[in-house]
Ligand SMILES: *[C@@H]1O[C@H](CO)[C@@H](O)[C@H](O)[C@H]1NC(C)=O
């Protein structure tokens with residue numbers, strides 16, 4: 001029993017330290033889209049968010065991912081996010097329909113995730129029920145995930161830009177999952193030794 005405890009603490013520490021779910025002490029919520037929203041191709045679809053004013057995050061990289069399919073659509077890089085509310089419109093073209101999409105707000109340079117939306121749907125042309133566009137910049141997103149495509153749009157703040165491909169974030173997440181797996185394996189091993 002004594003041998004289990006440190007492992008659990010260790011696992012707890014690792015999950016807290018390495019999993020880039022959201023930053024500690026920060027408030028960053030994607031208000032739209034939420035579950036029940038159905039975006040549509042060939043239409044302008046709004047994203048809105050609310051965040052802590054003093055969290056030091058001045059811009060985010062926006063990505064679209066699916067629960068049941070591999071691949072990430074890189075939507076926009078360096079989207080300004082220095083105020084407590086923000087918005088961005090996406091014009092979708094030929095994005096595969098599905099009901100398992102979610103948006104990720106991330107810093108793709110070091111893979112820290114600031115926010116993830118609820119799961120929502122994207123429909124083919126004319127079949128969505130799209131809320132009114134927000135008063136914000138509109139970014140066009142074409143097609144499905146393409147590992148060789150960069151971000152569809154980069155906002156001007158990128159002038160200071162670190163040229164970091166978006167997949168870094170995914171790589172980072174994989175590394176972190178790998179580390180977690182290592183900790184779990186070490187714990188199982190510890191448990192086995194304890195039983196012996
Ligand atoms: C991500 O972090 C790097 C290093 O801290 C910073 O230079 C960059 O501007 C950030 N990117 C975004 C989109 O905030």
Ligand SMILES: *[C@@H]1O[C@H](CO)[C@@H](O)[C@H](O)[C@H]1NC(C)=O
Pocket residue numbers: 124125126127
């Ligand atoms: C759009 O909705 C209509 C009516 O529900 C349906 O018949 C049609 O197959 C849908 N089209 C697509 C492309 O999903």
